[in-house]
Amino acid sequence: MEEFKQMSLDDLLNIGSSNTSSVGEPVYENADVEVSVKKEEVNDNMSLLEVAEINRKEAMGQLAKYEECENKLNTLGEEMLELQEKLDVLISKIKVDNKELIDKINSISDEMEATRAIQEKVKEDLLPLQRKAYQFNPEDKTLKYNKIQSTYVAESEKNKFDLKKFREEQKEFWKEHLDILLPYAEITSVADYLKITISKR
Numbered sequence: 001m002e003e004f005k006q007m008s009l010d011d012l013l014n015i016g017s018s019n020t021s022s023v024g025e026p027v028y029e030n031a032d033v034e035v036s037v038k039k040e041e042v043n044d045n046m047s048l049l050e051v052a053e054i055n056r057k058e059a060m061g062q063l064a065k066y067e068e069c070e071n072k073l074n075t076l077g078e079e080m081l082e083l084q085e086k087l088d089v090l091i092s093k094i095k096v097d098n099k100e101l102i103d104k105i106n107s108i109s110d111e112m113e114a115t116r117a118i119q120e121k122v123k124e125d126l127l128p129l130q131r132k133a134y135q136f137n138p139e140d141k142t143l144k145y146n147k148i149q150s151t152y153v154a155e156s157e158k159n160k161f162d163l164k165k166f167r168e169e170q171k172e173f174w175k176e177h178l179d180i181l182l183p184y185a186e187i188t189s190v191a192d193y194l195k196i197t198i199s200k201r
Helices: 002-006 009-013 048-097 099-136 163-169 171-176 178-184
Strands: 142-145 148-151
Touching: 048 099, 163 171, 171 178
Parallel strands: none
Antiparallel strands: 142 148
Protein backbone atom coordinates (compact mmCIF):
# COMPACT_ATOMS: atom_id res chain seq x y z
CA MET A 1 0.00 0.00 0.00
CA GLU A 2 2.92 2.32 0.70
CA GLU A 3 3.99 1.97 -2.97
CA PHE A 4 0.62 3.31 -4.18
CA LYS A 5 0.82 6.29 -1.89
CA GLN A 6 4.06 7.34 -3.50
CA MET A 7 2.76 6.91 -7.10
CA SER A 8 1.21 9.70 -9.16
CA LEU A 9 -2.30 9.47 -10.57
CA ASP A 10 -0.96 8.87 -14.10
CA ASP A 11 1.21 6.00 -12.83
CA LEU A 12 -1.77 4.39 -11.13
CA LEU A 13 -3.91 4.62 -14.28
CA ASN A 14 -1.11 3.15 -16.42
CA ILE A 15 -0.60 0.04 -14.32
CA GLY A 16 -3.01 -1.93 -16.44
CA SER A 17 -6.38 -3.56 -16.24
CA SER A 18 -5.38 -6.38 -13.91
CA ASN A 19 -7.08 -6.28 -10.51
CA THR A 20 -3.86 -7.04 -8.66
CA SER A 21 -0.61 -5.16 -8.35
CA SER A 22 2.85 -6.54 -8.04
CA VAL A 23 2.55 -6.46 -4.30
CA GLY A 24 -0.80 -8.22 -4.22
CA GLU A 25 -2.95 -5.14 -3.61
CA PRO A 26 -6.02 -4.49 -5.82
CA VAL A 27 -5.77 -1.66 -8.34
CA TYR A 28 -8.69 0.77 -8.61
CA GLU A 29 -9.56 2.21 -12.02
CA ASN A 30 -12.25 4.53 -10.65
CA ALA A 31 -12.30 6.36 -7.37
CA ASP A 32 -14.71 8.82 -5.79
CA VAL A 33 -12.82 11.65 -4.20
CA GLU A 34 -14.45 14.27 -1.99
CA VAL A 35 -12.78 17.65 -2.33
CA SER A 36 -13.55 20.57 -0.03
CA VAL A 37 -12.31 24.06 -0.88
CA LYS A 38 -11.90 26.57 1.88
CA LYS A 39 -12.75 30.13 0.95
CA GLU A 40 -10.32 32.49 2.63
CA GLU A 41 -11.08 36.14 3.11
CA VAL A 42 -8.27 38.09 1.54
CA ASN A 43 -8.35 41.83 2.19
CA ASP A 44 -5.73 42.36 -0.52
CA ASN A 45 -8.34 41.40 -3.14
CA MET A 46 -10.69 44.21 -2.04
CA SER A 47 -10.94 47.12 -4.43
CA LEU A 48 -10.03 50.63 -3.37
CA LEU A 49 -13.70 51.53 -3.77
CA GLU A 50 -14.73 48.84 -1.27
CA VAL A 51 -12.05 49.92 1.20
CA ALA A 52 -13.11 53.56 0.83
CA GLU A 53 -16.76 52.60 1.43
CA ILE A 54 -15.88 50.68 4.61
CA ASN A 55 -13.77 53.60 5.81
CA ARG A 56 -16.61 56.02 5.07
CA LYS A 57 -19.11 53.88 7.03
CA GLU A 58 -16.75 53.87 10.03
CA ALA A 59 -16.35 57.65 9.78
CA MET A 60 -20.13 58.12 9.64
CA GLY A 61 -20.41 55.94 12.74
CA GLN A 62 -18.02 58.27 14.56
CA LEU A 63 -20.06 61.28 13.44
CA ALA A 64 -23.17 59.59 14.84
CA LYS A 65 -21.41 59.31 18.21
CA TYR A 66 -20.46 62.99 17.98
CA GLU A 67 -24.08 63.94 17.30
CA GLU A 68 -25.19 61.83 20.28
CA CYS A 69 -22.84 63.86 22.51
CA GLU A 70 -24.11 67.10 20.94
CA ASN A 71 -27.72 66.15 21.71
CA LYS A 72 -26.75 65.35 25.30
CA LEU A 73 -24.98 68.72 25.61
CA ASN A 74 -28.11 70.48 24.34
CA THR A 75 -30.24 68.71 26.93
CA LEU A 76 -27.78 69.54 29.71
CA GLY A 77 -27.61 73.13 28.45
CA GLU A 78 -31.38 73.50 28.73
CA GLU A 79 -31.26 72.14 32.30
CA MET A 80 -28.42 74.54 33.13
CA LEU A 81 -30.43 77.47 31.73
CA GLU A 82 -33.40 76.61 33.95
CA LEU A 83 -31.16 76.42 37.02
CA GLN A 84 -29.46 79.71 36.09
CA GLU A 85 -32.87 81.41 35.83
CA LYS A 86 -33.75 80.16 39.32
CA LEU A 87 -30.41 81.46 40.61
CA ASP A 88 -31.01 84.86 38.96
CA VAL A 89 -34.34 85.15 40.80
CA LEU A 90 -32.56 84.44 44.09
CA ILE A 91 -29.81 86.97 43.27
CA SER A 92 -32.42 89.62 42.43
CA LYS A 93 -34.05 88.99 45.80
CA ILE A 94 -30.70 89.32 47.56
CA LYS A 95 -30.08 92.64 45.77
CA VAL A 96 -33.45 93.98 46.86
CA ASP A 97 -32.93 92.83 50.44
CA ASN A 98 -29.39 94.32 50.53
CA LYS A 99 -29.80 97.52 48.54
CA GLU A 100 -27.44 99.57 50.73
CA LEU A 101 -24.60 97.04 50.32
CA ILE A 102 -25.14 96.78 46.54
CA ASP A 103 -25.12 100.60 46.19
CA LYS A 104 -21.81 100.76 48.06
CA ILE A 105 -20.26 98.08 45.80
CA ASN A 106 -21.43 99.97 42.69
CA SER A 107 -20.07 103.24 44.05
CA ILE A 108 -16.61 101.76 44.67
CA SER A 109 -16.64 100.13 41.22
CA ASP A 110 -17.40 103.51 39.59
CA GLU A 111 -14.63 105.19 41.58
CA MET A 112 -12.10 102.52 40.51
CA GLU A 113 -13.04 103.04 36.86
CA ALA A 114 -12.64 106.82 37.19
CA THR A 115 -9.21 106.37 38.85
CA ARG A 116 -8.02 104.14 35.98
CA ALA A 117 -9.12 106.84 33.53
CA ILE A 118 -6.98 109.37 35.46
CA GLN A 119 -4.01 106.98 35.24
CA GLU A 120 -4.39 106.77 31.46
CA LYS A 121 -4.48 110.59 31.21
CA VAL A 122 -1.30 110.85 33.34
CA LYS A 123 0.39 108.34 31.06
CA GLU A 124 -0.56 110.42 27.99
CA ASP A 125 0.84 113.59 29.61
CA LEU A 126 4.01 111.79 30.71
CA LEU A 127 4.90 110.47 27.24
CA PRO A 128 6.04 113.80 25.66
CA LEU A 129 8.02 114.67 28.82
CA GLN A 130 9.94 111.39 28.78
CA ARG A 131 10.39 111.67 25.01
CA LYS A 132 12.18 115.02 25.51
CA ALA A 133 14.31 113.60 28.33
CA TYR A 134 15.35 110.73 26.02
CA GLN A 135 16.20 113.14 23.20
CA PHE A 136 18.47 115.16 25.52
CA ASN A 137 20.09 112.03 26.89
CA PRO A 138 19.33 108.51 25.46
CA GLU A 139 20.60 107.01 28.72
CA ASP A 140 17.89 108.87 30.63
CA LYS A 141 14.96 106.73 29.53
CA THR A 142 13.74 105.30 32.88
CA LEU A 143 12.04 107.18 35.72
CA LYS A 144 11.38 105.58 39.08
CA TYR A 145 9.07 106.97 41.76
CA ASN A 146 8.65 104.71 44.83
CA LYS A 147 7.09 101.51 43.41
CA ILE A 148 6.31 103.01 40.00
CA GLN A 149 8.78 102.76 37.14
CA SER A 150 8.27 104.26 33.68
CA THR A 151 10.56 103.39 30.77
CA TYR A 152 10.47 105.29 27.51
CA VAL A 153 10.53 103.05 24.43
CA ALA A 154 11.69 104.94 21.35
CA GLU A 155 9.71 104.96 18.13
CA SER A 156 10.37 101.93 15.98
CA GLU A 157 8.77 99.96 13.19
CA LYS A 158 6.81 96.73 13.32
CA ASN A 159 7.87 94.22 10.68
CA LYS A 160 5.66 91.63 9.10
CA PHE A 161 6.64 89.35 6.22
CA ASP A 162 4.34 86.87 4.45
CA LEU A 163 6.73 83.92 4.26
CA LYS A 164 4.09 81.49 3.01
CA LYS A 165 3.16 83.73 0.08
CA PHE A 166 6.83 84.38 -0.70
CA ARG A 167 7.62 80.65 -0.80
CA GLU A 168 4.63 79.99 -3.06
CA GLU A 169 5.34 82.82 -5.51
CA GLN A 170 9.16 82.75 -5.47
CA LYS A 171 9.80 78.99 -5.44
CA GLU A 172 13.01 79.05 -7.46
CA PHE A 173 14.47 82.01 -5.56
CA TRP A 174 13.65 80.27 -2.27
CA LYS A 175 15.41 77.06 -3.35
CA GLU A 176 18.47 78.85 -4.77
CA HIS A 177 19.00 81.02 -1.66
CA LEU A 178 17.86 78.51 0.97
CA ASP A 179 21.14 78.68 2.89
CA ILE A 180 20.69 82.44 3.35
CA LEU A 181 16.92 82.60 3.90
CA LEU A 182 16.27 79.53 6.05
CA PRO A 183 17.96 80.83 9.26
CA TYR A 184 15.52 83.77 9.21
CA ALA A 185 12.41 81.67 8.50
CA GLU A 186 10.25 80.19 11.21
CA ILE A 187 8.36 77.27 9.67
CA THR A 188 6.19 75.13 11.93
CA SER A 189 4.35 71.96 10.96
CA VAL A 190 0.65 72.06 11.76
CA ALA A 191 -1.12 68.73 12.25
CA ASP A 192 -4.26 68.00 10.30
CA TYR A 193 -7.53 68.53 12.15
CA LEU A 194 -11.30 68.46 11.75
CA LYS A 195 -13.55 71.49 11.66
CA ILE A 196 -17.00 70.33 12.79
CA THR A 197 -19.98 72.66 12.44
CA ILE A 198 -23.41 72.10 13.95
CA SER A 199 -26.41 73.02 11.82
CA LYS A 200 -28.93 75.19 13.69
CA ARG A 201 -31.78 73.84 11.59
